[in-house]
Amino acid sequence: MRILVSGAGVAGPVLAYWLTRHGFSVTVVERAPALRRTGGHAVDLFRPAMNISEKMGVLPRIEERATGTHRMTVYREGSRRPVRADLSKIFSATSDRHVEIMRDDLSEIYHDAAHDDVEYVFGDSITAISPDGEVRFENAAPRRFDLVVGADGLHSNVRRLVFGEDSRLNAFIGAYFGVLTLPNSSDLDGELLMHVGVGRTAGMYGARHLGEARALFLFRSEREIDYHHRDGPRHKELLRGAFAGMHARVDRWLDELDRTPAFYFDSITQLRMDTWSRGRVTLVGDAGYCPGPAVGGSTSLAVVGAYVLAGELARAGGDHERAFPAYERVMAEHVRGSRAVALSAAKTLIPTSRLGVWGLAQGARLISALPAGPSRALVRLTTKSARLHNSVTIDDYPPSPGTSGGRGGLAADHGGGLGVE
Template identity: 85%
Template sequence: MRILISGAGIAGPVLAYWLTRHGYSVTVVERAPALRKTGGHAVDLFRPAMNISEQMGVLPRVEARATGTSRMTLYPEGARRCVRVDVAKIFSATSDRHVEIMRDDLSEIYYDATHEDVEYVFGDSITAISPDAEVRFENAAPRRFDLVVGADGLHSTVRRLVFGDESRFSAGIGAYLGVLTLPNAFGLDGELRLHVGVGRTAGMYGARHLDGARALFLFRSDREFDYQHRDVVRQKDLLRSAFRGMHTDVDRWLDQLDCTPAFYFDSITQLRMDTWSRGRVTLVGDAGYCPGPAVGGSTTLAVVGAYVLAGELARAGGDHERAFPAYERAMAEHVRGSHAVALSVAKTLIPTSRLGVSGLVQGTRLISALPAGPRRALLRRATKSARLYNCMTVEDYPPAPAASGGRAGFVGDRSGN
């Protein structure tokens, strides 16, 4: 059986890894000409994704590439004093197994774990998918597969081709996210500098192994902005308008917008679909159920979703008519919880009032100052995301005894090529 995955970010390689372990032949097609190794932003892996990474044999590399963020300096907008916080204490209290890692580093680690057993096609994209899974590409000749999986992110091509326009399923939360790479002028190593005001939050962090530092911008807007997904000039203008004058530090970061080597901007949007599957096609990760970039634990959800999808296909013997519904049932509660948590996290990270700014600052200071026992108890009661991800359970899907783990020796290839 041959399975095509669109997207070589996070969910795609993880899904490819587990599908090959279950005995399937996998091709991954990626629009970018190569793995993205510059820019990107930090993402969180919570306990279930850490456990899956450990089963994949990549956990030592994941831990070695952790950002190591342990300190935070918090600047409330308009205040004279900053607040210094031991972030390591907060992380240890919210999750007993957690790593913050750059997205591009994580993608490369998962790719390295799969590229010997998986066919990767870079610099190409799907243009059409027929009901019997004949796929047309921008560059390559048409090919027939048994199943097609969209792991191609929030703006998924596979979802658009099979389910329709993104606007039918996307729900913005009234906020936007921007990330840029800039020189590490402050010499930050394991520190996050965060400026928080009403409706806007800006931060900068760095680590020894990063190519410079990263600046992160989160802001709210009462109206939806009109811009094209790839209109970088317009996106940078929106950031300038939202943050100019917040603080001299933030103004310096904005001054780097026109010379940054890597830039990302998008609305913080949730995807809400009644089903992620249609015929021989299904979706995984942000392509199917994005809870919202930067606020919803989407990386952990993508890793778990990829693992579950591969496992349910193996359990059903490759019968997608049984496997896809089982996959959706197994993930439904996790997705609902992530969507709810994302809305709560966004309200905390981007306060809507001065009282909210004060609450964030004072709450963070209090939590950092408490002894380990009370701090852990308070965070587990107050932090919905910690409860969600620490309680997320995943079934064990043992590899098929006949799985060879490589490209050769697969059965059930109906395409003949």
């Protein structure tokens, strides 16, 4: 059975790994010319995704590439006295199994786990998908697949082709974020440096294996701003306007916008779809149920979704009419919970009042000051994220007997691969 996956970020490679372990033949097509190394930002893996990564045999590499951020210094706008907190204790109070890692590192690790068994094609994109499974591409000749999966992110091309441009699917939750790569001029080692004000938060952090740092910006907007998601100059203009005059240190970070080798900007938007499947096509990760970039645990959700989708397809013997509804049933509660977490996290990370700014700083200090047991109890009582990440359970989907992955006869059946003469 031949399955095409669009997107080689996080969900796509995890899905490809598990599909091959269940005996399916997998092709992954990615618009970028190679694995993206665009700087990226730090993402979190919580217990369910950590457990899945352990099953894949990649957990040691993930832990080796962890950012190592364990301290946080918070400056409230208008106050000269910082608040210092123990991030490792806050993370351990939130989830009993957690790691923070750069997104590009994580994508590479997942890709490497099964690249010998998966047909990866870079520098191409899907242009049409017919109901009978014929797929057309920008560069390669048409090919036929039994199933197609969109794992291509919040601005999913597959979702647009199959479900259309329906703005009602998107729920803007009132904020934007940007990430840029810059020199580690503050010599940050294991520290997150934050400036927090009403409606805006800026931070800078390094990673122990990086010779550079990342600056993260989050800001609120009462209305959705009109811009194209690929318009870099406009994105930089918006950040400068939102953070002007916050602090001299933040101004220096913004000065790097015209020199940065890597920059990312997007709205914090949730996808709220009634179904993620139509015919032979389904969606996974942010393409189908993004809870909100930077605030909703979307990376862990993508890993879990990919694992469940592959498992349900194997359980149904490849029958998508059984597998897709089962996949959606398993994921529904986790998706709803992640949406609620994102709304709560956005309010905390980007405070709407001076009291909220004070509460963010003092709450972090209190949790890190308490002994481990009381701090975990406090977090679980007061945050939705802790309850979600520690309550998710997932079925075990053991690989099908007698399968060892691989593409089978895919290359022979299709002229040696997508876009290759």
